[in-house]
């Protein structure tokens with residue numbers, strides 16, 4: 001007999017924009033894309049066509065809009081926790097709610113050196129991401145918001161960086177399939193995905209307190225600054241070695257997180273031999289014109305945790 005071994009469902013790509021009209025006449029904006037996935041006592045909706053346990057995914061979208069209207073959307077860790085907690089507290093049969101918030105950049109435009117009160121630009125594809133999972137221990141019960149276990153992961157995604165020197169790669173395994181030449185000087189480029197997992201938080205009140213202290217925003221700034229500074233300043237021996245340094249520094253700087261994860265594509269730039277044209281020198285120390293590669297790319301991953 002086959003059986004349903006895992007099931008969750010929800011709404012993906014819910015796009016939400018919220019403006020806040022500040023007392024000083026300026027406006028601030030937040031744009032995000034939200035995912036909601038629910039699990040719990042929903043098996044019969046799959047196995048017996050029983051829709052009595054199905055909260056429509058349309059309702060999840062409407063709930064997202066209403067929560068965005070009634071609650072702060074910043075920091076995204078708080079909004080994701082509010083939304084996830086709602087689903088496990090309002091519905092007895094929902095035991096786990098996963099909410100992902102992807103916050104898109106809208107940076108204030110400066111005109112003649114002055115920040116404009118209500119105009120913004122998309123200065124990069126980088127996003128600030130949060131995944132919040134709200135869990136209650138037993139199913140089929142209604143519980144209060146302060147009984148919900150919240151696990152939160154924050155991240156920077158799609159931060160595209162390049163350094164034109166200061167990166168080497170040598171000493172690697174050589175076998176009969178190896179053509180790659182060791183190098184002391186190469187281009188290093190990657191699109192940074194960096195995530196940090198917070199210590200588990202018991203109840204929404206804990207998330208609210210952390211938000212109030214500015215913990216989430218401070219961690220994001222620290223992770224971004226550490227990533228950029230280490231990328232720029234490290235005499236890189238490899239993507240692996242550089243990303244490990246970044247992760248260690250974030251763990252040192254942000255005491256409330258228990259793990260840091262990096263996923264870095266190695267975006268290759270190939271030298272081009274142009275000697276066929278009048279003996280032009282364009283390799284090794286003479287390399288100036290390169291061919292950026294869109295694929296394939298290296299893909300390097302690590303998770304670093306505290307002892």
Ligand SMILES: O=c1[nH]c(=O)c2[nH]c(=O)[nH]c2[nH]1
Pocket residue numbers: 169180237238239240266298
């Ligand atoms: O930093 C690197 N790590 C690798 O594992 C690797 N493999 C490769 O071909 N180039 C690189 N660069």
